[in-house]
Amino acid sequence: MAYNEALAYAKDRKQFGQAIVNFPAVYEMISHIKARLDAGRALLYLTASYVDIYKGLEDIERDRKLTDEEKAELKKYQKLASACTPLAKGMNSEYANINSYDSIQVHGGSGYMLEYACQRLYRDARITSIYEGTTQLQTVAALPHVTTGTYSQMLEEFEAQDVRPEYEALKARAKAMDAKYNEAVEFVKAANNNEFTDLCSRHLYEMAANCVMSQLLLRDATKSPELFDKSVKVYLNLAEAEVAKHYNFVKSLSVESASSSLHFVHDSVGYPMRVQALALYNLARHCEGRQSRSNP
Numbered sequence: 001m002a003y004n005e006a007l008a009y010a011k012d013r014k015q016f017g018q019a020i021v022n023f024p025a026v027y028e029m030i031s032h033i034k035a036r037l038d039a040g041r042a043l044l045y046l047t048a049s050y051v052d053i054y055k056g057l058e059d060i061e062r063d064r065k066l067t068d069e070e071k072a073e074l075k076k077y078q079k080l081a082s083a084c085t086p087l088a089k090g091m092n093s094e095y096a097n098i099n100s101y102d103s104i105q106v107h108g109g110s111g112y113m114l115e116y117a118c119q120r121l122y123r124d125a126r127i128t129s130i131y132e133g134t135t136q137l138q139t140v141a142a143l144p145h146v147t148t149g150t151y152s153q154m155l156e157e158f159e160a161q162d163v164r165p166e167y168e169a170l171k172a173r174a175k176a177m178d179a180k181y182n183e184a185v186e187f188v189k190a191a192n193n194n195e196f197t198d199l200c201s202r203h204l205y206e207m208a209a210n211c212v213m214s215q216l217l218l219r220d221a222t223k224s225p226e227l228f229d230k231s232v233k234v235y236l237n238l239a240e241a242e243v244a245k246h247y248n249f250v251k252s253l254s255v256e257s258a259s260s261s262l263h264f265v266h267d268s269v270g271y272p273m274r275v276q277a278l279a280l281y282n283l284a285r286h287c288e289g290r291q292s293r294s295n296p
């Protein structure tokens with residue numbers, strides 16, 4: 001809805017003699033909304049399909065014993081569902097926030113006013129990354145699949161799939177992103193420190209999600225270029241930049257930086273309190289002086 005509202009408004013609103021949709025700054029925002037929407041939806045459908053498969057097998061199991069092959073399938077899809085659910089919930093709720101924020105931005109000042117739906121979408125989106133498990137808790141749920149290689153294995157399987165010849169260059173870029181993700185995971189694991197792993201977990205989580213969604217859009221555009229050709233191209237640019245950002249960030253961290261971040265936060269709280277205490281002390285001294293001089 002944020003996408004539809006932004007697009008309709010941008011086609012209608014004229015500034016400097018033309019519809020604002022023609023300004024690169026505006027059409028870029030709208031194209032990013034659409035790309036995130038398609039990527040997030042692809043991840044959601046993948047997750048739902050894994051859940052459907054294992055729940056279906058569980059239903060069969062209630063009526064009869066599963067064959068060994070079916071048991072192996074059940075285990076496989078349970079694991080994939082548990083790996084993809086935190087990615088789908090966390091990323092889609094964060095994307096809902098970003099997309100509704102950008103939708104307001106496309107509307108300019110009107111977007112802030114109650115007359116336009118986008119302000120409500122923004123307020124409604126805000127809770128989605130908090131309830132049913134905050135994004136930080138989705139990251140906690142995803143972490144075992146980062147460290148034990150579930151996402152890496154998924155990416156390897158995607159990489160083995162064929163794409164249309166015109167998407168080979170995009171596929172090579174997606175593969176390079178996967179390699180960056182794997183390298184960052186190995187870097188964090190090599191430190192062998194739980195606090196450091198937790199500190200890096202959101203970065204690794206977002207890298208995994210960006211890589212998986214890029215692969216999914218490549219798959220979808222290969223099947224239906226008329227629907228996903230533009231999204232895959234825009235999303236890959238976005239995802240590539242995100243993966244590079246997180247990669248550089250993780251590689252710039254160390255076990256020592258985990259404790260210095262913690263001290264930084266504690267000191268940041270302490271400093272303003274000390275300033276306040278000093279201000280109160282000075283005020284008290286000032287009042288004392290006034291009291292003794294003229295105003296008991």
Ligand SMILES: Cc1cc2nc3c(=O)[nH]c(=O)nc-3n(C[C@H](O)[C@H](O)[C@H](O)COP(=O)(O)OP(=O)(O)OC[C@H]3O[C@@H](n4cnc5c(N)ncnc54)[C@H](O)[C@@H]3O)c2cc1C
Nearest residue numbers: 126127128129130131132133134135136137138139140198
């Ligand atoms: C409108 C609304 C509807 C709701 N509906 C329901 C409902 O129907 N049923 C229901 O059961 N609950 C419901 N909730 C509660 C909701 O699920 C919780 O607010 C949510 O799970 C977050 O828990 P909390 O508020 O206790 O925050 P806290 O757990 O105190 O979290 C505060 C911050 O700390 C972070 N944090 C906490 N623990 C960790 C950790 N281990 N690692 C990293 N970061 C961490 C969080 O991510 C967050 O940033 C609702 C809440 C709202 C606002």
